[in-house]
Amino acid sequence: MIRILTILIALVSVHMQGQDLKFGKVSKEELLETTYAKDTSAPAAYLLKKRQSYYTYNSAIGLELVTEVHERIKIYNADGFDYATKAINLYESGASDEKATSIKGYTYTLEGDKVIETKLDKGSIFKSKQSKNRNQVKFTMPNVKAGSVVEYQYKITSPFVQSIDEFVFQHFVPIKRLEAEMRIPEYFKFNQRQKGFLLLAPKVDQNRDASLGMEVTKVSYNLQDIPALKNESFVSNIINFRSGVTFEIKSLEIPGSTYDVYSKTWDDVAKTVYEYSSFGDEMKKSNYFEEELNMVLQGASDPHEKAKRILAFVKEKVKWNSFVGYTSDEGTKKAYKEGTGNCADINLMLVSMLNHANVPAYPVLVSTRDNGIPLFPTLQGYNYVIAVSKINGEYHLFDATNAFSTMDILPTRTLNWYGRMISENGNSEEIDLMPKKSSMDAITMTVELNEDGSMEAKCRQQYTNHNALVFRNRYNKGTEESFLGNLEKEMGDIEISEYNMQNNLNLDKPIVQNFNFYKEDAFESISGKLYLSPMFHLAMGENPFKSEKREYPIDYGFPWEDKYLITINIPEGYKVEHLPEPFAMVLPDNLGQFKYNISTNQNFINVRVEMRMNTAIFPPSYYLGLKEFYRQVVEKESEKVVLSRI
């Protein structure tokens, strides 16, 4: 999938020369501008976005990471007013905290021919303690009107020298000019990772930093005319696609001190993670569960059976507290005792139990959908861990944080490209997280048509794999009454009776629901003939894809298949005058297909419709094809059967 991303890299002109945009030197041209030339719909634009990060050393305080920010923003209209407000998030841990200082800002507004400067008042800068570890400094610029230019600068001093905030190169409004610089002393070995669709070519220099008294590597970016980030539907997380650069300190080599590896290659990442005591050690502990687990495993010899029992045991024993992370919070032993834990507590426990039962298992580092796609080897790229087990030569994935997750059927949050499996010696290997098994939604329905335009039907619906997981999560959330109420609404205000559902807690089996329903206004009668959509409310009424073009992949989460089998009893006194034509189509590379079959004998009309997507993710280049595919589906499914009197 990385291949797809690289094709789409857009070229951004690299800023080569031009004078410095000095703080306070806002030109009249900038104030006179009424729209951004390259994107006239932009409500605001960064005329300059500048950031420099570097290290300072002071024998009293030690090493500090300093970040200087200077931003100049043009506000074109009222929709851009939000860009006149800035929030700076600061981290605090124990006695150490990040500080924002030297905040200075001005708003420039043209009144007639005169440039009016309004200073940001110190009293209008608010500092608040958001939580134990988070502080925030927030301000909004004064005297902002359509046409104003706001400009501010500030400095963040951080004692957390290893944590360098991402350099963000793209916003929801364009950036006219971007300057970014990172200076790293020779003792730090670092990784530099780019993301997004912009082609970034940094300039790298070696300099001597007089104040530090050592060599520094200076990485700088000079970019121009960065387009705005566009939000689109069916994107798993837009931040995945935002351009930027992250720097990660992978090792610290101070002469005379020990050599610390943080991360470098995937194997280094794996090794580093493995060596965290809250990761590796947690998997080696087994004494706390041995006794109980042995009872659970009694009589099981098949590895599949063992894995199944262990997964059920962990799910029963420890509930997820909704916190992510790949390291254990309080320790697996404590989580086991208390009955709750974060995802590492739960899944590392799962790994050690599987190993204890001689089912070889390893942890897999995962980046959840909210966290973005880990394209490059960094520690921060991952935020979650699941388990993988090799059974009969095949890898299978497990996640015990969700009550209804089973082998290879994992919660949607984990379905995010690739994960990294870590084995004992810190070796690692890539694991595809995207489900290969298709999830089915199969409906068998028998329909009676009533004189008054209503219908009655018997319906049997089956969900497998991820569809079943999604269903179980929904069904078990509230009362059955409210579930049925929602189901009735979703299916076009039907009235359900004799509802029964099988296998809710029997996770090996598909979900099966059986019910009868009654629906008003199910078909039309025009001058003595009946016109009916043979799929009734199951027909797709609207094309979900409406935009003319698309820049990001279309993400279904998992491959799927809908199969509808509908039998319509022809009402007495009527005959079939017209049936829609059978129809079939496939997407390029057989990534999806649609089949529509309809036939009749004297008493029945039989409809069989199948639609499937064979892959979880489509690259954006398939968008127009997919949109057209759906248009034809909507059109076909809206076709009518015509019944006339005999």
Place this chain on the structure above:
Amino acid sequence: MRIFPVCLLILSVHFSFSQNYSYHTIPEELMENANAVGRLDEMDIRIDAMDKMTYSAKQVVTVLNKSGDAFARTRAFYDKEKKIKKIEAVVYDASGNEIQRIKRRDFSDIAAVDGFSLYLDDRLLYYRYVPVQYPYTLEFSYEIETSDTGILPPWYFLSGYGISVEQSSYAISYLSNDLKPIIEEENLSDIVFEKNENQGTISYTGTNIPAMVAESLSPSFNAICPKLSVRLPNFHYKGFNAKVGNWKDLGLWIQKELLAGRTNLEDATIQKVKELVQGVDDDIEKAKIVYQYMQDNTRYISVQIGIGGFQPISAIEVDRVKYGDCKGLSNYTMALLKAVGVESYYVVVEAGGTKVDFKEGFADLSQGNHAIVAIPYKGEYFWIDCTSQVHPFGFIGDFTDDRKVLVVKPDGGEIVTTTSYLNEQNLKKIRSTYKILEDLSLEAKVTIETMGVRYDDHFGLERDKKEDVIEYYKKFWGNINGLSVTGYSFANNREDVVFTEEIQLKAHDFVSKNGEDYLLTLNPLDNNSFVPPRYRNRKQSFVIQRGYLDEDEFIIQLPQNFSFTFLPEKHTEETRFGTYELEVHKKSDTELLYKRKLLIKKGHYPKEDYNKYRSFRRNVAKLDNQKIVLKRRDL
């Protein structure tokens, strides 16, 4: 990104047995429609002085499933005047065994966030409990001491839909008669309760209150739930004392303590607005110019500190920074109006799409969440919302319309109803000539005119990006498959508050071929498919808050080689909820005139009428979707 270490300190666990909180003792009737059951909801308020109040609360909730988690709250708000003296929670399993005890130090201390303010000084203590099983019972108790007696927590016998309550008790005691609270009971006839009033104490206890179910179109939960509103006639708030018998008094207090002296402006600004209105005599014409000036020069930013939750920042300050919240911008506009000799009043209102009235006989500070301005003119009021940069003068849309509000006049407060937009006033008129081409596609020119709250729904399009506008129309006409918009233009008449859209659109395969029959949907352009959901047993009355009128006229042109068979007959349906009229005329062999009118009337209707309303809407939906059969003449 940083990894925030999360500490879940779980303290020594004591096992004890509490018969009371076993899930098995919940009466059967309280389980119906319930995601949670309040076992005990207790509030005990003590008023020791005008500036000293203590209240302690204990909430024991048995949560039956995940949707019930929201009812097991473990959070308490505080600020400079309000101190949390005690806070604690205990978790029990289904049988009532204690499984976890949460102490004060386990709660996180975080800043309150309202989603729109730049800064708020409210904070809260909060604990996030992770359920390990269902059902579970959570007991949460806290005690608060405050010098603010201006806002007393109202008492809800039910805290929302989907929770039933075994016992709900509210008690308030006061040290002397001048501290005696005034209590207004609302919807108590629906529940079983006991009220006791002794010297110095008033108490209420409700028992076995069944869960309420949310129903479409019902009045808001606030309007139907059993509750008590409580206020002190003599109170203290953020450093200010007040004696309030009625709205007149409260208005005077606001005028004197919170507004007086805040409308001063720099001379230069006064000069500037005077110049703007030079040569204009009429007060409303002056006000329009001033409102436009304010809209062009300011923006909405909310900062709430201390009494600043009620007091506007001064006009001089707003004039300097050119931003403010609703109070600050209203006060600033009043200052500008004053500078040009136009009288105006500060208005407190409960804003939102749902109309909420100020309670006429119950004057307290807790009502209202927004400020606007009223300009008296020839015996009526013009209302303006100063937080909008785009609304026309005097048009307040569905945010503050048609509700009782507090107008603060120099001689005291007065309850007045704001402008309403009802029924025919909320007009949407669609005119179109649409052609069916030989390839069965549709080509249409459409004009949409909107007024009243319909204007409010549509006029924002003017400021949207092209791709958003096109996407909007694709959703607006989601009933037309394969729609493409080939052009559009807008006209915004701010003077008369009318918005006009001109759209050109196309859709291929619009007419569907079914055998020899071609089906044409007569009204693709104003297809109202809304049918209120069906209830087996409707419990609540229903409300149509504003009503509206649709008026449509389409000329439909068919290709020469097509003809139509039957045309639908003229249809008129009159109900107490509104009327529907539909006519189709043959203009020539290939041209039809389609006329449609749908009027929905504002009203509050009894639950018995719900099914009648529903069947009216079903008919409308059916008729709006009516098709005729076309035949090819050349075959």
